[in-house]
Each structure stands twice: as C-alpha cells, then as structure tokens.
Amino acid sequence: MTDQVKELVSKCLQARDKAYCPYSRFPVGAAVLTADGAIITGCNVENASYGLTVCAERTAIQRAVVEGHTQFSAIAVTCDIKDRFVGPCGACRQVLMEVRRCL
Ligand SMILES: [Zn+2]
Known part of the structure; x- marks a missing residue:
C-alpha cells in the first residue's frame, strides 16, 4: 500500500x-x-x-466539488463491518458515475 493510499484510508x-x-x-x-x-x-x-439522509460518499464528492476539485483518482469507503465489504448504494453509484463522466 502506497503512503498516499494509507493516508486516504486513515482520513476515511x-x-x-x-x-x-x-x-x-x-x-x-x-x-x-x-x-x-x-x-x-x-x-x-x-x-x-x-430521504434527506446523505451518504458519506456523496458528502465527500459534494465537498470536493465545492472546493473546486473536478477530477478524482480514487475513493475509500469504510464502515463498521469487520471482514466484509459493503458497496455504495444506488444513489452514490449514480453520483460516482456522473463525476467520472462529466466533471
Ligand atoms: Zn449511498
């Protein structure tokens, strides 16, 4: 794991x-x-x-856009489930696809 990825996971x-x-x-x-x-x-x-709840992934993307970032290299997502993976919800997947294509 590179130092940059370690920092990404730590901040996550x-x-x-x-x-x-x-x-x-x-x-x-x-x-x-x-x-x-x-x-x-x-x-x-x-x-x-x-319906007003906002997921972590969308919060991060929205904050990034507000701060002027429009190109992304990676995303880290974490929760409290040990030894199992959890994927983004449908709304987050849609937002991630949109920023991948349009920004
Ligand atoms: Zn979500």
Whole structure:
C-alpha cells in the first residue's frame, strides 16, 4: 500500500468517526483522492426524514466539488463491518458515475 493510499484510508477512518447516524447506528466514512493529490472526506449525515439522509460518499464528492476539485483518482469507503465489504448504494453509484463522466 502506497503512503498516499494509507493516508486516504486513515482520513476515511477519521471521517467515519464523525458520522451523524442516530437512526441506523451505522457510521460510514469516505475519502476521495483528487487528481491533484488533495484528500476530501465525508461521512453519512442522517435525518429523521430518511430521504434527506446523505451518504458519506456523496458528502465527500459534494465537498470536493465545492472546493473546486473536478477530477478524482480514487475513493475509500469504510464502515463498521469487520471482514466484509459493503458497496455504495444506488444513489452514490449514480453520483460516482456522473463525476467520472462529466466533471
Ligand atoms: Zn449511498
């Protein structure tokens, strides 16, 4: 694992610790690596109105875009499930495809 990937994973884990998830109790962290080497993080932010909940992946992408980053090299996503993988939800997959194609 390169130092850059280690940093990406480390920041992803730090972001997970900031998750606001009183309803699911399922903290998720994400970190995107931009083409110019910046790392932007996100966490899930839940709401009592489920449709207003934002996943960690989308939070990271939205923060990155606001900060002027439009090219991405990698994304790390983490949760609390040990020894198992969890994939992004359909909404996040759609957003990830959009930034991959359009930005
Ligand atoms: Zn999602």
